[in-house]
Amino acid sequence: MSFIQMSRIFLRLPAFREKMFQRNSNCRSCLSGTVNSQADDKLFTKCSPAGRYQAVTAQNNELKVEIQRRRFSKRQKMAHSEDELRRPNDPLPPGAVLRLYSMRMCPYAQRARLVLAAKKVPYDRVNVDLNNKPDWFFDINFYGEVPVIIHNGKNIFESLICAEYLEEAFPEPKLYSSDVYQRALERIYFNHWTKKGIPAFYSLLKAGHLDLELAERLDQHIGKMEEFLKTASTPYFNGTKPGFSDYMIWPWFERIPMLGKITDYEMSSEKFPLLTVWVSQMWKDPVVQECKIDPELFIQHYIQYRTGRPDFTIGASKPKGIPEALENLDGLRDPATRDRQSKK
Ligand SMILES: N[C@@H](CCC(=O)N[C@@H](CS)C(=O)NCC(=O)O)C(=O)O
Numbered sequence: 036m037s038f039i040q041m042s043r044i045f046l047r048l049p050a051f052r053e054k055m056f057q058r059n060s061n062c063r064s065c066l067s068g069t070v071n072s073q074a075d076d077k078l079f080t081k082c083s084p085a086g087r088y089q090a091v092t093a094q095n096n097e098l099k100v101e102i103q104r105r106r107f108s109k110r111q112k113m114a115h116s117e118d119e120l121r122r123p124n125d126p127l128p129p130g131a132v133l134r135l136y137s138m139r140m141c142p143y144a145q146r147a148r149l150v151l152a153a154k155k156v157p158y159d160r161v162n163v164d165l166n167n168k169p170d171w172f173f174d175i176n177f178y179g180e181v182p183v184i185i186h187n188g189k190n191i192f193e194s195l196i197c198a199e200y201l202e203e204a205f206p207e208p209k210l211y212s213s214d215v216y217q218r219a220l221e222r223i224y225f226n227h228w229t230k231k232g233i234p235a236f237y238s239l240l241k242a243g244h245l246d247l248e249l250a251e252r253l254d255q256h257i258g259k260m261e262e263f264l265k266t267a268s269t270p271y272f273n274g275t276k277p278g279f280s281d282y283m284i285w286p287w288f289e290r291i292p293m294l295g296k297i298t299d300y301e302m303s304s305e306k307f308p309l310l311t312v313w314v315s316q317m318w319k320d321p322v323v324q325e326c327k328i329d330p331e332l333f334i335q336h337y338i339q340y341r342t343g344r345p346d347f348t349i350g351a352s353k354p355k356g357i358p359e360a361l362e363n364l365d366g367l368r369d370p371a372t373r374d375r376q377s378k379k
Pocket residue numbers: 138140141142143144165166179180181182192193194195
């Protein structure tokens with residue numbers, strides 16, 4: 036065993052170090068510098084050729100601990116990020132009363148988000164990468180689709196059912212009309228849009244260009260919505276303010292200009308004057324503003340959608356590395372070790 040190896044072993048023994056530091060006021064290696072206490076350990080090891088590597092290693096270790104700590108705190112910070120796939124039974128963040136499984140670009144999930152925002156319900160939003168659904172996701176919705184709500188340990192799915200559940204579970208403010216017939220009418224409006232308008236919207240989107248037949252079909256169903264507004268003779272489908280049916284229909288109308296960017300389709304203000312006003316009024320609603328999607332991301336997403344494999348994590352914050360710390364770590368490596376490695 037060499038002197039260096041032996042001194043390393045002794046240096047690790049606290050009793051030995053204590054004695055040595057008390058007895059010697061100078062660094063044992065270079066005999067300069069004062070070593071008074073354990074706190075000066077670094078000075079000693081810095082001066083000692085044998086100790087230099089130890090000091091560097093100790094600093095490396097400190098740095099590694101720091102990196103781990105940062106990674107951990109990043110995870111902690113991400114703990115309630117909407118992109119971390121929390122399970123249905125995972126605890127809710129403080130204040131949240133339910134969990135919503137969503138996807139940034141999903142108009143169906145947006146229905147639920149609009150109702151939650153209108154009712155100011157604090158919730159935990161989890162965006163699901165629909166290309167990589169975990170098995171348990173099918174346990175909470177056997178269709179494997181978003182939105183899904185987990186409330187009081189129970190799962191609710193299908194956007195219209197979710198929205199109606201929220202309307203009843205969180206009664207204030209009421210989004211449905213209190214009149215029973217009016218409520219039925221509202222259902223007729225969004226039912227028509229769901230049954231006819233939405234498929235027409237997606238058919239054109241999938242075509243990816245202005246297919247006149249498909250554009251005509253979409254126009255026809257938008258025309259029906261225009262008729263409904265005319266019969267209602269109110270600015271909104273719900274009446275004088277945005278309500279349940281407005282929020283159930285809105286997500287696709289928000290996307291019509293984006294559909295236009297892909298297919299050149301335009302919702303004519305001449306053919307649909309009431310709807311044109313409705314759209315501009317809806318944009319003024321703070322709830323709509325809170326839930327709006329990023330148009331650029333949507334266009335990218337739907338260009339991919341046409342190819343059949345969209346990126347469902349679009350818009351997600353991707354965790355960043357910590358390059359500056361890794362750089363330091365590299366810089367602290369013992370030059371001798373580095374040399375030996377590079378010679379190999
Ligand atoms: N009828 C469903 C439709 C929901 C739906 O189609 N959601 C899409 C995302 S926008 C989905 O989850 N698709 C599953 C997949 O693409 O794997 C509802 O109203 O909730």
